Amino acid sequence: MMLYPTAPEAATRFLKFVNASPTPFHAVQTAALRLERAGFQKIREKDEWEKDVQPGGKYYYTRNQSSLIAFTLPQKWKQGAGLSIVATHVDSPNLKIRPISKRTKAGYLQVGVETYGGGIWHSWLDRDLSIAGRVVVAEKNGGFTSKLIKIDRPILRIPTLAIHLDRGVNDNFKFNQETEFVPILGLVSDQLNGAAKKVEDDKGSILPPKSSASSIQENHHPALLALLGEELSVAPEEIHDFDLSLYDTQPSVLGGLNNEFIFSPRLDNLLSSFCAVEALAESVTADYFATLEGNVNCIALFNHEEIGSVSTTGAESSLIPSLLNRLSPTPAALAQSIARSFLISADMGHAIHPNYTSKHEEKHRPYMNGGIVIKTNAKQRYATDAVSSFIVKQLAERRGGKVQEFEVRNDMPCGSTVGPMLSKLGVRTVDVGNPMLSMHSIRETAGSHDVQSAIDLFHAFFEGFSKLDQGLNVD
Numbered sequence: 001m002m003l004y005p006t007a008p009e010a011a012t013r014f015l016k017f018v019n020a021s022p023t024p025f026h027a028v029q030t031a032a033l034r035l036e037r038a039g040f041q042k043i044r045e046k047d048e049w050e051k052d053v054q055p056g057g058k059y060y061y062t063r064n065q066s067s068l069i070a071f072t073l074p075q076k077w078k079q080g081a082g083l084s085i086v087a088t089h090v091d092s093p094n095l096k097i098r099p100i101s102k103r104t105k106a107g108y109l110q111v112g113v114e115t116y117g118g119g120i121w122h123s124w125l126d127r128d129l130s131i132a133g134r135v136v137v138a139e140k141n142g143g144f145t146s147k148l149i150k151i152d153r154p155i156l157r158i159p160t161l162a163i164h165l166d167r168g169v170n171d172n173f174k175f176n177q178e179t180e181f182v183p184i185l186g187l188v189s190d191q192l193n194g195a196a197k198k199v200e201d202d203k204g205s206i207l208p209p210k211s212s213a214s215s216i217q218e219n220h221h222p223a224l225l226a227l228l229g230e231e232l233s234v235a236p237e238e239i240h241d242f243d244l245s246l247y248d249t250q251p252s253v254l255g256g257l258n259n260e261f262i263f264s265p266r267l268d269n270l271l272s273s274f275c276a277v278e279a280l281a282e283s284v285t286a287d288y289f290a291t292l293e294g295n296v297n298c299i300a301l302f303n304h305e306e307i308g309s310v311s312t313t314g315a316e317s318s319l320i321p322s323l324l325n326r327l328s329p330t331p332a333a334l335a336q337s338i339a340r341s342f343l344i345s346a347d348m349g350h351a352i353h354p355n356y357t358s359k360h361e362e363k364h365r366p367y368m369n370g371g372i373v374i375k376t377n378a379k380q381r382y383a384t385d386a387v388s389s390f391i392v393k394q395l396a397e398r399r400g401g402k403v404q405e406f407e408v409r410n411d412m413p414c415g416s417t418v419g420p421m422l423s424k425l426g427v428r429t430v431d432v433g434n435p436m437l438s439m440h441s442i443r444e445t446a447g448s449h450d451v452q453s454a455i456d457l458f459h460a461f462f463e464g465f466s467k468l469d470q471g472l473n474v475d
Contacts, residue, residue, distance in 0.1 A: 004254050006259065008451060008452055014274050015253065018271075022245070023133050025133060027301070029065070031301060035060050038058070038284055038285070041057070041058060045322070049061075055075050065134060067302050067303045070277075071323070072296065072298075074292040075291070081327070082338075083298045084295040084341070087346065088299070088300070089302045090269070093120075096113060100220075101219065104202050109184070110182045111220075124158055124246075126159060127158070128154035129248060130249045132148075134242065135239055149244075152249070216240065228242070262451075264443070269348055271446060272348060272433060272434065276458055282455075283462045294467070302319070338425060338427055342430075342461075343423070344392070348439060350435065351435035351446075352366065359409075363405075364405050366406050370404050371453055374403055375406045382419055382431035383419035387472070391468065395461050399460045404435070
């Protein structure tokens with residue numbers, strides 16, 4: 001990795017996080033390792049951990065390897081305490097390998113993929129792509145386990161058509177995401193050891209019956225399964241299923257004249273997730289940790305935000321309601337906990353673009369490295385209101401931070417995130433984020449100084465929300 005001696009230190013740490021996290025599975029694993037280094041203890045949802053947690057304790061758990069909850073209990077914790085939650089998501093638009101991916105056409109081995117989320121799909125063309133995710137493999141003891149995999153070299157590409165064969169490409173570029181967006185894995189001839197043999201294209205016929213229900217050997221190119229097996233040190237026949245995505249092998253870097261930018265994949269929303277993890281991990285060694293009173297400090301890293309959050313690991317799952325119930329199991333204590341809680345929904349925001357300034361409302365134009373963005377929408381596509389906005393401004397001010405405002409134009413639709421759906425629990429919520437360009441491209445841009453700004457805000461939240469809330473009279 002390149003060294004950046006004059007760059008913001010938090011930004012350089014983020015580069016390592018995002019480069020190690022091509023999928024939600026890897027992001028959760030990387031976050032868990034960071035928390036464990038800070039002294040957090042792993043607990044499991046299926047256990048009665050309520051009996052074991054102690055005031056002053058630090059805990060985390062994961063669900064399906066793709067979402068994470070972590071929390072710290074204050075020294076004087078008791079049931080009915082609120083939760084101070086920073087909620088983010090760890091998924092990004094990408095291409096997922098289909099359950100039956102084997103494709104052959106015009107002498108090429110290809111891999112069938114499905115689009116996930118609302119990506120800027122043309123940005124995936126002519127990129128050096130590889131594969132990452134998780135694989136279910138057989139163990140020697142007769143059991144099965146899910147292993148993470150990340151192939152660290154380019155093996156796939158989706159080539160564009162030469163301009164000589166499409167003279168109008170610069171006037172009106174469109175492509176079919178089903179037929180013209182299929183990655184190339186290799187050449188058929190290489191799989192035949194150079195033998196002179198004509199290979200027919202796929203005819204769309206039904207695959208032959210499987211040797212067993214759990215076998216996937218006929219569903220994918222043998223070369224692909226062999227590559228996965230080699231990476232995991234297992235035989236291809238021991239691979240029983242997988243969740244695999246494509247990712248860009250070009251690493252995340254700092255850029256600009258003064259390293260003021262981050263050029264990276266998956267900034268939305270691994271940057272917010274990194275800042276949440278760092279703030280909670282750092283909080284346990286901060287001077288204020290031993291004297292904290294009131295709320296339980298918590299982070300929630302969700303999956304599937306890019307496709308609506310409706311899943312076992314998304315924001316509309318039972319993850320937060322379950323945590324609230326298990327920490328405050330009686331109806332009265334639960335109601336008190338919800339009333340005392342506050343949630344910061346942290347997801348990236350839209351910075352003003354110098355080539356498209358008309359896309360922003362004239363007075364709501366966030367700038368990169370200008371501080372955290374508070375996102376507001378009268379139609380409640382964001383959950384921010386005057387009270388929750390006031391709280392964020394007060395907290396940011398305590399660390400010398402700045403805030404910016406974002407509201408969409410009246411003639412444009414507004415995006416959304418996990419804030420509104422989590423606010424349905426009755427928890428006060430604000431939507432914030434760091435400003436960025438090219439959201440949902442395979443390569444995005446954000447401000448390198450904004451990383452520390454977000455960490456500082458979350459630190460101030462964990463340190464000071466409970467006391468600030470005591471002096472706030474609303475109901």
